[in-house]
Amino acid sequence: MSSSNFKPITTMREPTELASHGLVSVADLPELAKVAARYAIAVTPDVAALIDPDDPQDPIARQYIPSAEELVSQPGERADPIGDDAHSPVSGIVHRYPDRALLKLTPTCAVYCRFCFRREMIGPGAKPLTAKQLDAAFAYIEAHPEIWEVVLTGGDPLVLSPRRLKQVMSRLAAIDHVKVIRVHTRMPIADPARITRELVRALKAKGKATYVAVHVNHPRELTAAAREACARLVDAGIPMLSQSVLLAGVNDDAATLGALMRALVECRIKPYYLHHGDLAPGTAHLRTSIEQGQELMRALRGRVSGLCQPTYVLDIPGGHGKSPIGPNYVCQDETGIKVEDFQGNRHCYPPA
Numbered sequence: 366m367s368s369s370n371f372k373p374i375t376t377m378r379e380p381t382e383l384a385s386h387g388l389v390s391v392a393d394l395p396e397l398a399k400v401a402a403r404y405a406i407a408v409t410p411d412v413a414a415l416i417d418p419d420d421p422q423d424p425i426a427r428q429y430i431p432s433a434e435e436l437v438s439q440p441g442e443r444a445d446p447i448g449d450d451a452h453s454p455v456s457g458i459v460h461r462y463p464d465r466a467l468l469k470l471t472p473t474c475a476v477y478c479r480f481c482f483r484r485e486m487i488g489p490g491a492k493p494l495t496a497k498q499l500d501a502a503f504a505y506i507e508a509h510p511e512i513w514e515v516v517l518t519g520g521d522p523l524v525l526s527p528r529r530l531k532q533v534m535s536r537l538a539a540i541d542h543v544k545v546i547r548v549h550t551r552m553p554i555a556d557p558a559r560i561t562r563e564l565v566r567a568l569k570a571k572g573k574a575t576y577v578a579v580h581v582n583h584p585r586e587l588t589a590a591a592r593e594a595c596a597r598l599v600d601a602g603i604p605m606l607s608q609s610v611l612l613a614g615v616n617d618d619a620a621t622l623g624a625l626m627r628a629l630v631e632c633r634i635k636p637y638y639l640h641h642g643d644l645a646p647g648t649a650h651l652r653t654s655i656e657q658g659q660e661l662m663r664a665l666r667g668r669v670s671g672l673c674q675p676t677y678v679l680d681i682p683g684g685h686g687k688s689p690i691g692p693n694y695v696c697q698d699e700t701g702i703k704v705e706d707f708q709g710n711r712h713c714y715p716p717a
């Protein structure tokens with residue numbers, strides 16, 4: 366793998382900036398201007414430095430660099446692919462499952478992923494929660510004692526300052542029935558230097574367990590700086606999980622996926638979910654089929670330790686929640702139950 370070794374000073378947000386650094390072609394600019402008018406773009410210096418501009422199939426570029434393919438919507442794609450709106454009782458809250466609720470603190474991110482499931486709702490143009498709306502969101506959590514876990518998401522909550530995060534954590538710490546706070550973020554990858562000791566301290570809430578789930582899709586994203594950022598969290602006693610999205614041309618082969626999961630475990634991050642790509646508009650070129658995903662999960666089972674196995678899940682379109690969609694290793698025929706091993710051989714298991 367060759368690397369550009371090019372690290373811009375600031376985040377690139379315009380197709381013209383990407384062109385001037387050789388990350389898109391000048392001939393594509395008219396189409397990319399249409400993409401930019403619809404979906405936010407942001408490529409941080411750390412992410413830009415990972416892209417090989419000479420490789421048209423670069424798996425990092427595919428995740429962050431806009432493409433004219435995003436202008437093509439397929440039947441079935443939708444603005445709210447996982448059905449957040451159907452479960453949003455007040456602004457900023459998604460309460461889909463009884464024991465947990467999402468608190469969407471901000472609609473902005475450090476980077477904008479080209480396959481984002483909330484791409485129609487996020488970006489610098491989206492409205493953040495007002496102070497009044499934030500109060501109403503906390504009041505909702507307070508009024509629902511069944512909420513055991515609050516998932517801070519967005520956008521990316523770690524774009525907020527440590528001071529703002531501390532305020533949020535203190536408010537959650539004051540709610541007795543909330544026991545677990547999970548933070549979903551791409552920041553250790555997008556801008557690892559933002560994971561300062563001050564920010565790490567701000568994520569602690571007295572009497573609660575804080576977990577951080579990092580979004581990462583390719584082993585190259587786990588740079589030395591990203592690993593150090595994650596280590597700052599884990600060393601501070603914050604357990605980490607991972608979330609990855611299965612993406613065509615990025616991680617849809619067993620070697621890449623296996624290397625990613627191993628790298629995560631080496632960083633003391635437990636692989637948690639491998640998401641099937643959501644039906645977000647203009648993302649068909651990045652989706653695989655469910656059959657491909659199941660085959661990859663089979664290959665992973667034979668290739669890497671159980672510690673490295675994520676759960677392959679689909680957020681059922683329409684807001685019906687996540688379901689595991691990994692391969693099935695158990696079948697039944699007239700002779701009884703058969704269980705398949707990691708090499709594909711079937712073995713009988715006696716009836717109960």
Ligand code: SF4
Nearest residue numbers: 474477478481520551
């Ligand atoms: S970081 Fe998450 S919310 Fe932000 S653009 Fe990427 S997938 Fe979407």
